[in-house]
Amino acid sequence: MSSFVDYLSKYAAYHRDRRNIATHFVGVPMIVAAVTILLSRPVFAHLDGVAITPALFGVVIIGLFYLKLDIRFGIAMAVFLGFCLWLGQFFAAQSTMNWLVAGIGMFVVGWIIQFVGHYYEGKKPAFVDDIMGLAIGPIFVAAELAFELGLRTEIEDAVVARVGPTHIRQMKVA
Secondary structure, eight states: OOOHHHHHHHHHTTOOBHHHHHHHHHHHHHHHHHHHHHTTOSOOEEETTEEEOHHHHHHHHHHHHHHHHOHHHHHHHHHHHHHHHHHHHHHHTSOHHHHHHHHHHHHHHHHHHHHHHHHHHTSOOGGGTOTTHHHHHHHHHHHHHHHHTTOOHHHHHHHHHHHOOOBOOOOOOO
């Protein structure tokens, strides 16, 4: 298995423009929340008040993956994913129309925001070349937030050493 820095570096190579990274702060959480909402139906069973759903299985699997990559970021992602599960259960308890509008609406808007960011970047999304980009995107956003707060600089330094610093790409004027 690749290291956390390996995964972040591969993903970061597609995300060096600060405007693209900024769109990911909004778009990626929306997409993760949307997928969790949509996977919160059907409910297979209830166990001590916890709905057993495809969303729960997905969150447990990706959460364990994140914890294996990096314990501190894994814990932060577990908190976020727990919030997404709560949100998913909230919308799953609503009418089918509300559940679908919330899930599909957030999914579509989140991806539109992502593609705007990649327009600024001038590169395709990372998942086009490696499907693991879909799993790494959320923890990349957490890492970028940590870096902005001056945390985990040893990881930031390792990623920058591999793929270079972030910047604002100059757009070509016709």
